[in-house]
Amino acid sequence: MADAARSRRRHLALPASRFIGREGELVAIAELFRRGERLVTLWGPAGMGKTRLALELASRWAEAHAGEAVWLCELTACRDLRAVCGAVARAIGAQVAAGRREATLVERIGRALATEGPALLVLDNLEHVLEQAAPALDAWVRAAPELRFLATSRERTRLAGEISYELGPLGLPAEGSTERTAAVALFLDRAAAHRASAPPPPPGGEHLADVAALVRRLEGIPLAIELAAAREGVLGVRGLLARLGSRLDLLAGAARGREARQATLRGAIEWSWDLLDDRERRALACCSAFHGPFTLAAAAAVLVEPDAAAIDRIEALRDKSLLRAAPPRSDGATRFALYEVVRELAAEKLAERGEREAAIERHAAFYLAAGEAAAADFERRGALDALNRIAGDLEELLAVAEGALALATAPRAGAEAAAERALRALCAVEPVLSTRGPFGAQLELLDRALAAAEALAADPRVVARALAARGRARRLRGQAEAALEDLERARAQAAALGAEALLSGILADLGVLHHGRRDMERARDHYTQALALHRALGDRRAEGRVLGNLGALHHDERREGEAAACYAQAIAMAAEIGDGRMEGIFSTNAGLLEQERGAPAQARRRYERAAAILGEVGDLRLLAITLGNLGALHHEEGRLPDARACHGRAVGLLREVGDRRSEGIALCRLGAALASVGEVEEARRAIEPAERLLAQLGDEPDVELARVASGFVDLALAQAARRAGRGEEAAAHAGAARRRIGRAREGSPSSASRSDDVRLLLRILERSLAALGGLPEARAEGELLLTEGARFVRPPGGGWHDLRERHAARRLLHALAEQQRSAPGRGLSLAALKEAGWPGERILPDAAANRIYVAMNQLRKLGMKPWLRRDADGYSLDPALPVHYVAVEPAAGGGGESRGGETGEGGGERR
Numbered sequence: 001m002a003d004a005a006r007s008r009r010r011h012l013a014l015p016a017s018r019f020i021g022r023e024g025e026l027v028a029i030a031e032l033f034r035r036g037e038r039l040v041t042l043w044g045p046a047g048m049g050k051t052r053l054a055l056e057l058a059s060r061w062a063e064a065h066a067g068e069a070v071w072l073c074e075l076t077a078c079r080d081l082r083a084v085c086g087a088v089a090r091a092i093g094a095q096v097a098a099g100r101r102e103a104t105l106v107e108r109i110g111r112a113l114a115t116e117g118p119a120l121l122v123l124d125n126l127e128h129v130l131e132q133a134a135p136a137l138d139a140w141v142r143a144a145p146e147l148r149f150l151a152t153s154r155e156r157t158r159l160a161g162e163i164s165y166e167l168g169p170l171g172l173p174a175e176g177s178t179e180r181t182a183a184v185a186l187f188l189d190r191a192a193a194h195r196a197s198a199p200p201p202p203p204g205g206e207h208l209a210d211v212a213a214l215v216r217r218l219e220g221i222p223l224a225i226e227l228a229a230a231r232e233g234v235l236g237v238r239g240l241l242a243r244l245g246s247r248l249d250l251l252a253g254a255a256r257g258r259e260a261r262q263a264t265l266r267g268a269i270e271w272s273w274d275l276l277d278d279r280e281r282r283a284l285a286c287c288s289a290f291h292g293p294f295t296l297a298a299a300a301a302v303l304v305e306p307d308a309a310a311i312d313r314i315e316a317l318r319d320k321s322l323l324r325a326a327p328p329r330s331d332g333a334t335r336f337a338l339y340e341v342v343r344e345l346a347a348e349k350l351a352e353r354g355e356r357e358a359a360i361e362r363h364a365a366f367y368l369a370a371g372e373a374a375a376a377d378f379e380r381r382g383a384l385d386a387l388n389r390i391a392g393d394l395e396e397l398l399a400v401a402e403g404a405l406a407l408a409t410a411p412r413a414g415a416e417a418a419a420e421r422a423l424r425a426l427c428a429v430e431p432v433l434s435t436r437g438p439f440g441a442q443l444e445l446l447d448r449a450l451a452a453a454e455a456l457a458a459d460p461r462v463v464a465r466a467l468a469a470r471g472r473a474r475r476l477r478g479q480a481e482a483a484l485e486d487l488e489r490a491r492a493q494a495a496a497l498g499a500e501a502l503l504s505g506i507l508a509d510l511g512v513l514h515h516g517r518r519d520m521e522r523a524r525d526h527y528t529q530a531l532a533l534h535r536a537l538g539d540r541r542a543e544g545r546v547l548g549n550l551g552a553l554h555h556d557e558r559r560e561g562e563a564a565a566c567y568a569q570a571i572a573m574a575a576e577i578g579d580g581r582m583e584g585i586f587s588t589n590a591g592l593l594e595q596e597r598g599a600p601a602q603a604r605r606r607y608e609r610a611a612a613i614l615g616e617v618g619d620l621r622l623l624a625i626t627l628g629n630l631g632a633l634h635h636e637e638g639r640l641p642d643a644r645a646c647h648g649r650a651v652g653l654l655r656e657v658g659d660r661r662s663e664g665i666a667l668c669r670l671g672a673a674l675a676s677v678g679e680v681e682e683a684r685r686a687i688e689p690a691e692r693l694l695a696q697l698g699d700e701p702d703v704e705l706a707r708v709a710s711g712f713v714d715l716a717l718a719q720a721a722r723r724a725g726r727g728e729e730a731a732a733h734a735g736a737a738r739r740r741i742g743r744a745r746e747g748s749p750s751s752a753s754r755s756d757d758v759r760l761l762l763r764i765l766e767r768s769l770a771a772l773g774g775l776p777e778a779r780a781e782g783e784l785l786l787t788e789g790a791r792f793v794r795p796p797g798g799g800w801h802d803l804r805e806r807h808a809a810r811r812l813l814h815a816l817a818e819q820q821r822s823a824p825g826r827g828l829s830l831a832a833l834k835e836a837g838w839p840g841e842r843i844l845p846d847a848a849a850n851r852i853y854v855a856m857n858q859l860r861k862l863g864m865k866p867w868l869r870r871d872a873d874g875y876s877l878d879p880a881l882p883v884h885y886v887a888v889e890p891a892a893g894g895g896g897e898s899r900g901g902e903t904g905e906g907g908g909e910r911r
Contacts, residue, residue, distance in 0.1 A: 019056045020189055021170050021182025022049070026057055029165055033061075033120070033148050037163045039141050041126075041151045044167035045321040045339060046268035047223025050152040051124050053167065057150065058122050069119035076125045081132040085109055088123075088140075092116070106136045110143030118146045126153040127320070128275055134159060154272055154321040168324075169220025178208040183215035183225060190229035210237040217244050219339055224265055269345045272322055283313035284322055285353055288346035289363040292395035293326030293335035301366035302359055329392045360403060364421060367396045371428030378431045382541055382579030384617050390432045391618070401425040401445050408452040419453040423466040430469045434476065435581070435619040438658045443477060446470040461502070464493035468506050475513055476621075478660045478697040483513055504533035508546050515553055518701070518754055523553055541582065544573030548586040555593055556754065563593055581622065584613040588626045592756055595633055598882055601822035603633055621662065624653035628666050635673050636764050638788035638885030643673040651686075664694040664702065665757055668709035672761055675712035676768070678720070683713050701755035704744050708761045711740040715768055722772070737769055764886075771800070771886040783882040784867065790814035795863035796881070808837040809855045812875075813864070820877040827873030 032040050042050050055072065062070040073091035078084045085105040089095075094112035113121070126133060130153065138159050141149060151157065156164045170183040180188075188211065214237055218224040228240050235243065273281065286302050287294070294302075300310035314336060317323045322342055326335040338346065350356050371393055378386035390397070404425065407418035426446050433442040446466060453463055471486030487510050494503040511526035527550050534542040551566025567590040574583035591606030607630040614623040631646030647670035654663035667690035675683035691706035718733035744751045744758055751758050767785060771794070785794040790813045794800045803810035815836035819828050828836070834848040837855060856875065860868060867878045877883070 017193065018189055019052065020186045022053050022056070025053060025165075025167065026060065029057055029150070030061065032163055032165070033150075037161075038145075038147070039137070039149045039151070039157070039159065039162045041153055041156050041162055041164045042167055043153050043156050043164055043321060045154060045221075045324070045342065046272050047221045047265060047341070048167045048169070048321075049222035050167055052222070054122050054124060054150055054152050058120060061120050065118070065120075067118075069116055070122075071119070072122045072124065074124045075129060075133075078129050078133075080129070081106075081136060084129055084133045084136065088121075092121070106139055109136075110140050113140055113144035113147050116144070116147065118148075120148045120150065123149060123151040126151045126157070127155045128271075130155055130157060154275075155319050158319075170215075170222055170225070172216050172220045173212040175216070176209075178212055180208070181215075183218075183220045184208070184211050186222060187211055187215055187225050187229050187232075190226050191232040194230050194233055207237065210241065214241055214244075217241065219341075221339065221341065223268060224341060227265065265341050266345065269342055272320060273345065273349070275320065276317075276322075280313060280316050280320075281349065282353070282355075283310075284317055284342075284346050285350035286355065286359045287317070287323070287338060288343050288350050289359040290338070290343075290396065291399040293329070293337040294396070295333045295335055295392075297333075298363075298366055298396075299336070302362045304362065329388070332388075333392060335392075363396070364400045364403065364425075367393055367400050368421065368425055368428065371397045372424060375428045375431055380541065381577060382574075382581050384580060387431055387435065387618065390429060391436070394429055394432055397425045397429045398441070398445070401429075401449065405445070405448055405452065408449070408456070415452075416456040416458055419449060419456050420458045420462050422449040423453055423458070423462050427462075427465050427469050430472070434472060435617070435621060436657065438656065440477070440658050443470065443473045446473065460493050461497055461499060464490045464497065464499070464502060464506075467493070468502070468509060471513075472509055475509075475516070476659055480513065480517055480698070484510075487513060500533055501537055501539070504530050504537065504539070504542060507533065508542065508549070511546070511549060515549065515556075517699075520553060520557060524550075527553065540573055541577055541579055544570045544577075544579070544582055547573070548582065548589065551586065552589055555589065556756065558753065560593060560597065564590070567593065580613045581617045581619050584610040584617065584619070584626065585622055587613070588622070588629055591633075592629055592760075595629075595636070596756065596759065600633060600637060604630070607633065620653045621657045621659050624650040624657075624659075624666065625662055627653075628662075628669055631673065632669055632760050632764075635669070635676065636760070636885065638786070640673060640677050640788070644670070644677065647673055660693060661697055661699070661702065664690045664697070665705060667693075668705050668757075669761070672709045672712040672764070675709075675716040678716055680713055680716050680720075683716070687713065701751040701758055704751035705755065705758050705761065707740050708744050708758055708765060711737040711765045712761075712768075714740070715765065715772065718772060734769060734772060737765065741766060741769075767884055767886045770794075783884050784817065784877070786814070786817055786883070786885050788885060790817065793862065793864075795867070798863035801862045806858060808851065809858045811839075812837045812852070812855050813859055816868075816875060816877050817883045820879065820881065820883055824879035825876065827869070827871055827876035829874040833875060 029040060029042065042054055044050055058070050058072060062068070069092075071091045073088050075084060075087055078087055081102050082105065085102065088109055089105075089112070092109075092112060094109060113119075123137070126137075134157050137149065137151070137157065140147070141159070141161065156162065170186060171181040172183050173179040173181050214228065215225055218228060231240065273284070276284065283299075283303055287299065289302050290298070296307070296311055296314060299314050300307050303310050303313060305313065314323065318325070318336060323336045323338060326337040329335065347356075350359060371390060374386045374389040374393075377383065378390070401422045404418040404422035408415050408422060422445070426442060426449060430442065446469060450463065450466055450470065453466070467486045467490035471483045471490060474480075474483035474486060487506055491503065491506045491510065494506055507526050507530035511523045511530060514520075514526060515523035527546050531543060531546045531550070534546060547566050548570030551563045551570060554560075554563035554566060567586050570586040571583055571590065574580070574586065587606045587610040591603040591610065594600075594606060595603035607626055610626045611623060611630065614626055627646045628650040631643045631650065634640070634643035634646060647666055650666040651663060651670055654666055667686045671683040671687035671690065674680075674686060687706055687709045690709070691703065694702040694706055714733045714737035718730045718737065721727075721730035721733060741762060744762055752762055753759075767783075771785060771787065771792070782796050784796060786792070790810045791804050792800055792802055793813060803813070812833055815828060815833065819826065830845075830849055830852060833852050834843060837852065838848070843851070852875075856868060867881050869876045869878060
């Protein structure tokens with residue numbers, strides 16, 4: 001029996017090349033058969049490696065099931081049911097008389113299969129005879145209950161009981177990664193095989209990075225990767241990358257020994273094209289107008305067919321593996337996409353049909369209308385759903401702009417309309433690019449489109465909107481002078497047109513620009529004008545935005561009460577209209593104000609609320625700024641790991657979106673946090689490029705911020721020198737930090753008075769120097785200073801005390817300090833204090849009260865007596881006592897009382 005079974009496996013000769021990857025797929029398909037499935041269709045687009053995977057599975061199945069027959073039946077040459085029956089009969093070794101009717105042939109093969117017992121039959125390349133062969137396959141499945149069928153096809157059979165397993169691309173490395181995924185491993189293996197005795201490419205990360213980029217461009221399609229690998233020895237990886245504009249031609253004629261349909265990508269896809277009917281061919285050709293994933297609504301518009309018919313066409317193309325399901329996006333709409341190799345062939349066919357320009361026009365009209373409607377909705381409501389709709393269509397809108405620019409710069413009729421279309425598309429995408437980045441993409445296109453539009457005397461209203469958009473983009477890139485020029489030109493055009501809604505927004509943008517340049521009077525004037533226009537127009541969202549910006553102006557001018565009132569109005573308006581982004585912006589500002597006013601718990605709540613909102617909205621720039629403020633609060637409270645994490649994430653997000661000024665500020669904060677944990681070189685690597693970047697942008701308070709951040713490096717060096725007993729060196733570094741503080745506070749107005757970022761880092765630096773004993777200033781003398789976890793404490797007017805071994809006293813003081821910062825004046829009960837001081841211990845109430853009394857006496861002796869209160873609620877700190885954490889720990893015994901044991905705390909019964 002075993003010999004007979006082996007003889008029936010004669011068709012399982014595998015290719016000479018190694019099988020790479022797909023281990024998960026092999027396990028999954030084998031498991032389907034093991035659990036009793038009878039018909040599995042391995043389906044997917046051309047070149048995805050269906051046949052190779054089926055052969056490998058069949059080979060492994062034969063090894064694992066030695067007593068079972070395993071057959072491979074290739075159907076490539078078959079054109080009708082009679083030929084299919086003949087191929088199956090030859091594969092299984094059955095004798096079927098020629099000339100019989102097809103129904104009789106199907107029945108006889110079914111009987112032959114039923115006699116074989118448990119077996120596996122692989123039907124390779126079923127798609128081109130699927131219509132004729134599907135009924136026969138259904139009959140054979142029913143006739144042979146112990147037989148398993150594995151079909152490879154570019155289309156599912158849709159038979160009852162079929163399990164369809166879609167085969168996608170090989171695993172790809174992430175952008176910027178050199179991970180040896182299956183796609184990378186396949187290329188390296190096949191390139192080495194073709195290279196033979198030729199010298200290998202240089203080893204190392206650079207070559208792997210190029211290979212990773214190549215396989216990503218080839219979309220992980222195994223056939224494309226193998227064909228490219230065959231030419232690597234001639235062109236090199238970078239040569240292949242440079243020539244990928246035409247994949248179909250580059251990867252032609254690269255392989256011998258393959259069937260014609262697999263020898264080139266063009267042949268593989270042409271094979272699928274030939275299997276379509278004319279309506280499906282037209283639909284696929286028209287789909288080449290899309291540059292990325294598209295919805296059914298977009299397809300209906302481009303195909304110029306009713307929705308039902310368009311759905312039928314898209315479904316048919318999807319079933320034939322010529323469209324793939326695209327990953328879901330934030331707007332939730334179902335999308336489809338073409339692999340680039342399919343799109344390239346489809347675009348050729350569209351041009352051959354003479355429908356290219358018409359399809360592109362329909363594509364542009366659909367996306368422009370949708371994009372402008374969503375942008376207007378976002379401008380009116382600030383709603384997340386509107387932003388997500390634009391984000392979902394971003395790739396297509398940018399393609400509309402690029403295509404229109406190509407027409408606008410060519411000497412032909414319609415150039416003016418094309419230039420206006422480009423500007424309109426770029427204004428439509430602004431809400432996404434200005435919130436989620438990257439800013440540079442929009443700016444470069446706006447430069448080109450505005451140059452073309454102004455040369456062609458395009459619609460001044462469209463030009464004014466685009467100038468304002470470019471002004472905002474330039475401001476975010478730190479190009480203040482160019483931004484001012486754009487916004488002033490836009491304002492003049494909007495005023496001349498009487499476009500009050502446009503003008504009011506431009507005035508607000510000018511206010512923000514002058515505010516950033518510290519020209520407070522001009523900022524106030526523009527905000528006031530904008531506010532009056534917004535109120536006249538009844539634009540509540542725009543009114544709230546300007547009120548919040550006025551609050552920021554008052555904030556910077558140290559008018560805290562007016563700032564708080566404006567922030568409160570802006571936040572209330574944002575909540576009223578459901579504008580999460582605006583609520584997030586001004587909640588962050590209000591948190592910063594509360595942090596400055598000594599209310600860290602309220603500030604933290606504001607920041608965390610804002611971060612949650614902005615994360616949901618997807619505004620990466622504002623989320624990063626909020627995380628930076630939260631990180632600064634962590635730093636001020638001595639939570640240095642949390643501070644470092646927040647600042648690190650903020651830097652990454654700001655680099656992603658391209659906000660250079662905010663990135664510089666975030667790097668300064670990150671450097672200060674790194675220095676505070678002793679990572680001096682890492683701190684310098686953050687602060688030095690930040691200082692260069694901020695100097696290029698030319699804002700003096702921002703440059704001063706970088707110098708203050710360097711003060712934390714001085715402080716870390718002073719601390720290290722003091723620990724090593726090098727007193728003079730420690731004093732020199734502390735003196736350098738003090739000079740930085742003095743410089744930031746000198747002048748009228750000083751950098752500290754002009755920038756809340758500078759003020760914040762100064763506060764942390766001054767308190768840390770006080771902990772070091774290097775800055776005996778009055779502003780630090782009236783405060784309770786603690787290091788993290790209250791390991792060290794300095795009461796107002798006293799010296800530093802080491803509580804590291806006074807565990808209960810330390811924990812009680814820490815609990816009281818946290819309570820005072822979050823709920824000033826509200827006491828902690830004896831039960832709460834017992835749990836804080838002796839967590840998890842079971843102590844009788846009287847014994848716990850005794851322990852608390854002893855620990856509180858220790859704190860009184862350390863200088864806390866004037867600030868400790870006892871009332872009906874329990875114990876508390878004086879609500880007027882400022883409590884702050886510092887990042888630097890004093891040296892043990894360096895002033896104040898030295899460490900001692902916890903006497904008198906052993907009493908009381910434990911259960």
